[in-house]
Amino acid sequence: MIKKMGKKILLVLLSLLLAALPGQGEETQTVQSRLTELGFLSPNNEDVAVAIENFQVANGLELTGGMDQATSDILFGEAAVSQKSFLQALAERYSSQKLSMNSMGEDVEKLQKALGELGYEIGVSDGVYGEATALAVQRFQTANGLYPTGEADAGVLYRLYEGEPVGWEEFLSRQFAKKGDSGQNVRTLQRRLRAIGYFDGECTASFGERTLRAVELFQRDNQLETTGEADQATLTLLFSASPEATKAENVLRLGDTGQQIRVVQTALTELGFYTGTINGNFDERTVTAVILFQIADGLEPDGTVDEALLQEMQAEDAPQIGESVEALENSLAGIGKNDLETVALAAEEMLGKAFAQQGDELFPGFAFVQYVYAVSGMAIYSPGQIMETESLLLSSSAQVRAGEIVAVERAEQSGTRMYFGVGLGEGKIAYVSADTGYVVSQDMAQMDFTGIYAWDFSNGS
Structure with a gap:
């Protein structure tokens, strides 16, 4: 049933300002x-x-x-x-001696034939482990979720001979993508483009203008037809060992550190977009603040900072967060089911990664929710924005849908407490574990809670 839960939830949270989070012992393993x-x-x-x-x-x-x-x-x-x-x-089933460059013999020939049957170009199966074999193994590892070393260790042999290996053409066919597409194939494309310097944004699994430009630039640099689509010719070269790489100069992005990051954080703090510690680390909270500023300033929200954007932040007429509410809220206007699926994919991308929780004591999990919405191009600028929106009190965890903001109410020794996360669909939620500080997913049917609230900002389409 639909209820106006904002005021009630806000009062509960404010009354628990001093409540303790679940323990984070120094002995806890990451x-x-x-x-x-x-x-x-x-x-x-x-x-x-x-x-x-x-x-x-x-x-x-x-x-x-x-x-x-x-x-x-x-x-x-x-x-x-x-x-x-x-x-x-x-090793009981395979030789403990891994196959690598200059290896020779029947084991190498068997490897070459198996790779060739799966479509990995190998040349002649002559029993000699040369560059062609190493490249074929590297492609096999990429397509099958293994670390691409180019060496056929026991893990490669196990996947190749006893698992359900993915062939090269099958892998490439799954990666075809064009503007407007979304999904895991787009994320894989973005990861590869970013790895060789063509893509500066977050891997949100949504093929937008920035991904389009990255694909076009890659195609031009590699003398391919400039279609902007990740077609077979583009993908074949992109995932090869020798595409032309580029690197954007003087662009600050997630993972960077240094004094220049402090300058960015200071500027965003003065404008009200950044509330974290000025520590010189371009972390997820900094990405969120950058994107909120970009949305407020009418710019493409890619979460990176070049010299021009820094000058915008330091300008006398730079937008303050207090005067940007309308622009920020407009980023949520007209979003549909596909947009929420993009949010869910962004949350899945964070699984297994650390996420700083400092400053998140009153609204545990809010910063994570804010981040995954931001990298999906949507601004959640404060917890109050959520609380003032009509919420749905769910009767079953199975009702949680992908991309929804979810608050789980739990009874603890210190009282009732609410934790925020993002729905992944099928009754699952992604959230930051208070014990480890890492983003995890869990089936909500297996969680201990007294109530579930959900916020759906989409128009239902």
Whole structure:
């Protein structure tokens, strides 16, 4: 049933200003440290998402690539299988000697034939592990969610011979994308474009103007027909080992650090868009503040800062957040189901990543909600904006839809408390774990709560 819950919820939250969050002991292990301990993260493999996927393969879990509850339970449990144990088990069926450049023999020839049958260009299956074989293995790893080293270790052999390997053409066909598309294929495209310097924005899985320009620039640099579409010719070269790379100069983005970031944070603080610590780290909260400013100033909200944008922030007539409410709220006008799905995809992109919670004590989880909406091009500028909007008191967790803002009401020793997250659909929610500080997902049917509230800013279309 629909209720005007804003005032009630706000009063409950204000009364709990001093309530304690669930404990965050100094001894608590982080996802990265646990993956490192188990051997899935190392200097040769620093990609957390790939490490999570490899952990899931080793432990017989569903290959989601994210820190869902099942993965979290096994990861921090006593029964977690380490990479070493997994590879030792594989060694019983495969040679413990990995195949790499200059390897020779029947094992290499068998590998070459298997890759060739899946469409990975190998040339002659001559039993010699040369550059063509290394490139084919690298492509196989990319298409099958493995770290692309170009070496055929036991994990590659297991996926190739005993798993359900994805062929090269099948992989490419899944990646076809054009302006207006959205989904995992678009996110994979954006990740690859960003890795070689063509894409500066967030990987939101939405093919907009910025992605279009990145594809066109890549095509021009590589003497391809400039269509702006990720077609087969473009994708084949994009995921090869030798596309022409570029790098935007003097652009600040997520992950950057330094004094110039402090300058940006200071300017945004003075304008009211940034409320975090001025620490010189271009983190998610800084991205959110940048996007809110860009929306308020009528600019494309890509979350990056170049010299021109910094000058806009420091100008005497730069918009203050207090005078930008109408522009910010207009970013939510007319959003539909597809927009909410983009929000849900942005939330899924954050699974398994750390998210700072400082300053989020009164409205735990709000900053995360604000961030995933911001990178999807929509401004949530304050908790009050949510509270003043009509909410839906749900009778079942199954009613939670993808992209909705969700508040879970829990009874704790200190009293009733509400935690904010983003619906992923099918009764699941993405939120920041108070115990670990990492973004996780969970089936709400398995959560302990006394009430669920949801806010749907779409027009239902």
